[in-house]
Every structure is written in C-alpha cells, then in structure tokens.
Amino acid sequence: MRCVKDKVVVITGASKGIGAAVARIFAAEQARLVLSGRNKARLEKVARSLDLPKNRVTTVVADVSKLVGMRKIISTAYRKYGVVDIFINNAGVGLRDTVINTTEEEYNLMMDTNVKAVFHCFKELLPRMMKQDFGQIINISSLAGRMGVPGLSVYSASKAALNAFSEAVAGEVRNENIKICVLSPGSTETDFGSGLRRRRSRAASGSTVKLTVEEVAEAVLFLARQNRNAFTSMADIRPLITKK
Numbered sequence: 557m558r559c560v561k562d563k564v565v566v567i568t569g570a571s572k573g574i575g576a577a578v579a580r581i582f583a584a585e586q587a588r589l590v591l592s593g594r595n596k597a598r599l600e601k602v603a604r605s606l607d608l609p610k611n612r613v614t615t616v617v618a619d620v621s622k623l624v625g626m627r628k629i630i631s632t633a634y635r636k637y638g639v640v641d642i643f644i645n646n647a648g649v650g651l652r653d654t655v656i657n658t659t660e661e662e663y664n665l666m667m668d669t670n671v672k673a674v675f676h677c678f679k680e681l682l683p684r685m686m687k688q689d690f691g692q693i694i695n696i697s698s699l700a701g702r703m704g705v706p707g708l709s710v711y712s713a714s715k716a717a718l719n720a721f722s723e724a725v726a727g728e729v730r731n732e733n734i735k736i737c738v739l740s741p742g743s744t745e746t747d748f749g750s751g752l753r754r755r756r757s758r759a760a761s762g763s764t765v766k767l768t769v770e771e772v773a774e775a776v777l778f779l780a781r782q783n784r785n786a787f788t789s790m791a792d793i794r795p796l797i798t799k800k
C-alpha cells in the first residue's frame with residue numbers, strides 16, 4: 557500500500573462532519589494538509605485539534621461554488637507546498653424536500669456546490685497535476701446519486717451528475733498518471749443538511765443505521781493508499797445492518 561506520509565492533501569468542507577474526520581485520519585498518517593471551508597472559526601478549531609506543527613497544516617476560507625474560491629484553495633496549496641498530491645472534493649450541500657417545494661435558488665445552491673465546484677477544481681487543478689505528472693482527486697458523492705432518493709431529488713441529481721462527470725474526466729486523464737475516484741457513502745452521522753432541512757417529505761426514505769464519520773474517512777484513506785498502478789474509480793460504503 558502507498559504511504560501518505562508527507563503527501564500534500566487538500567480537503568474541502570473540512571470544518572466539520574466527514575471532512576473534519578478525513579483531516580484527522582490524514583493528520584494521523586502525517587500528511588501535510590490544506591483545510592478549507594467557509595466558517596473560519598470552525599475551520600481553525602479543526603486545524604488546532606490536529607496538533608500538527610504550523611508548517612504541516614494550513615486553512616483557507618473559501619466558497620468552493622465560486623471559481624475565485626476554488627482558485628484560492630489551489631493557489632494557496634501550491635504556494636505553501638509547491639505540489640498537490642491528493643485533492644478531496646468533500647464540501648457538499650443537501651436540501652431535503654419535494655421537487656415541487658424546491659426553489660430555483662436552492663437548486664442552484666446544490667448544483668453549484670456539489671457539481672460546479674468540481675468543474676472549477678478539474679479546470680484549475682488538472683493542468684497543474686499534468687505538469688507535475690501525478691495526482692489524485694477523490695470526490696465525495698453519495699448513494700443518493702446512484703438510486704435517486706425521493707425527497708432528495710435535486711441532491712440525488714447533483715450527485716449522479718458528479719458520478720458521471722468524474723468517470724468521464726477520469727478517462728480523459730488516466731494516461732497522465734492522474735486518478736479520479738468517487739466515494740459514495742450511505743447515510744452518515746453528521747448534521748448534514750440540518751441548516752437547510754425544512755419539511756421532511758413523507759416519501760423520504762431514512763435509514764436508522766448510519767455510518768460514522770471515521771468509517772467514511774477510513775474509506776477515503778483506502779482510496780488514497782492504493783498502489784501506484786491500482787485505481788478504484790468508484791466505491792460505495794454503506795452500513796452493515798446486523799441482526800440483533
């Protein structure tokens with residue numbers, strides 16, 4: 557397995573939830589980190605909690621849905637470390653509601669955060685990774701992108717778009733020694749969507765068994781640690797439902 561010690565790992569949406577757990581697991585592996593999010597106080601709290609020396613972690617406050625935000629993250633990483641080994645597009649937003657009750661503004665928010673941000677990332681980062689002759693991008697999708705969850709229709713559509721987008725671009729750069737991977741977690745214990753959740757659709761399916769953020773972070777680390785020639789392009793992680 558590949559060792560990620562000293563690798564430069566950029567994590568978006570690192571201020572809480574899955575992204576913060578991914579930051580913790582890569583910090584434990586002694587990677588060098590760039591953590592990004594919009595909430596400065598929360599982001600810095602996560603960075604401090606990692607107990608890393610200042611030259612091994614940096615924070616970038618940025619909105620990934622805007623080109624200027626993605627540029628800021630990538631240019632900070634290159635300015636600080638001169639290289640990006642692994643970029644994890646984890647920032648995401650989900651609004652649980654019926655399509656009838658979803659506004660155009662909410663649609664745009666989910667599409668811009670979950671898909672357009674990754675478009676900006678590909679456009680800005682892939683030329684740099686091609687120049688350095690290696691790199692890996694891990695996009696955090698969702699099982700909702702595989703099966704279209706009622707009550708999460710726009711979110712499902714955004715993650716399905718992310719899956720196809722990632723698969724297509726992976727083929728475009730496969731011969732450039734660049735891996736683009738997608739990890740699709742099932743329902744995970746975070747406060748994901750809580751700020752936006754309004755009316756819970758009666759049709760919405762909700763599993764009571766959830767993954768922990770650490771379990772998802774371990775799956776991200778697995779993708780990052782695959783050997784040079786091994787390339788898991790799409791992976792799902794779901795909770796095992798055990799009999800009592």
Ligand SMILES: NC(=O)c1ccc[n+]([C@@H]2O[C@H](COP(=O)([O-])OP(=O)(O)OC[C@H]3O[C@@H](n4cnc5c(N)ncnc54)[C@H](OP(=O)(O)O)[C@@H]3O)[C@@H](O)[C@H]2O)c1
Pocket residue numbers: 568569570571572573574575592593594595596598618619620621645646647648649650669696697698699740741742743744745746747748749
């Ligand atoms: N939790 C689940 O059940 C679940 C299941 C499958 C997939 N996922 C996916 O896993 C990823 C992380 O979800 P989570 O559960 O950890 O959610 P979370 O606890 O709500 O965290 C979301 C993170 O994304 C950041 N973020 C959101 N919009 C952003 C923007 N425009 N610019 C920059 N950062 C932004 C937030 O940072 P700030 O608030 O600081 O901006 C926060 O750090 C998402 O892509 C989600 O779709 C989650």
